[in-house]
Amino acid sequence: MTRTFIALEMNEAQQRHLSKVIGQVAQALPGIRWVDPAGIHLTLAFLGELSDEQLAEAISAAEKAASLVTPFSYRLSRLGSFGSQRQPRVVWMGVDEPSGTLLHLHRVLSRELEQRGFEIDKRPFSPHLTLARIKSPLAPTELQALQTVLTGKQQGLVSTESYPVTQINVMKSELFRSGAKYTCLKECVLKTEL
Template identity: 35%
Template sequence: MEELIRTFIAVEISKSVRDQISRLEQHLRKEGAKVGWVRPENLHLTLKFLGNVQSVRIEDVVGATQDAVQGIKPFALFFSGLGAFPSLKRPRVIWIGVEEGAVSLGRIQKELEEKLFQRGFAREEREFSPHLTIGRVKSQKGIGGLVSKLEKTQFESEKMWVEQIVVMRSDLKPTGAVYTPLGVCQLV
């Protein structure tokens, strides 16, 4: 039987920005809300989640990603602001917004959708909204303190440079997701 690989395409986050976000998470954790915080080493900005992909199609995904980044130069990325999906009133996902670099991310994501569609992959229905997921709310009980803290907390990352896009494998383990690069596509 063909192996299925849980696959996504993403921008990896620099160590210094991950460290900043780790400090932010520690600050937010103090509220004691039931949130699954993303481990610093797993922080990434998803451009396209593909779900389960047959192992023989991974080459197509890497090829489409390579085609999508053709002619796109490295660019600066800067994160700012905190929010939640679907809203701060009933948060399920806690995120940090993209201040600088959103246009370039949008261009890459649009190209990815097109190149993957040409290879038989489904298009994303929702409009792309660049963000960095830092936590997933497990229970709405006792969430008020965290929401209040999110509303009051200012966050701005240092600038990082996006020089590559990575096709990743995601293996879900009891201890959390483990990500393994399947292909790296350089911006030049």
């Protein structure tokens, strides 16, 4: 069984920027467990534990979806959190992709996976990059610091750089005490214009 998801991986420039963001925000919130920037990705579909046959079907779905969508670019938009203000669970970096191609890619991929018997998350797609996971409730001072970061001016945290997307990746996730290790199983190149 292979713990599998389909995602956009970050390039080195994005990883450097996200490392800088995490470094800045972690000064205000040292008690939060921050993600290793080398492992940050934008998840399009989490599929869970798959047999070899299911993995082959997932790769087939990703290849088909990629062949139907043209390359695009996006920007990192703002910091936010999931969960309530009193008990946030995740700190994330948002993604701005005004052409709608990212949402189209997600819809096409979901359709291809569903046609192959995969159960699809029915919640609205909220493209983001997870920067931190918060396992236990934050102290009042930490909550205040997080809200200050999230509601304040985020200059220097967001990037005006545009990041190109030319492929989606079928990824393997292995969980260890030290954290998750991700391995790309298949790169699926987006449709090339003729």
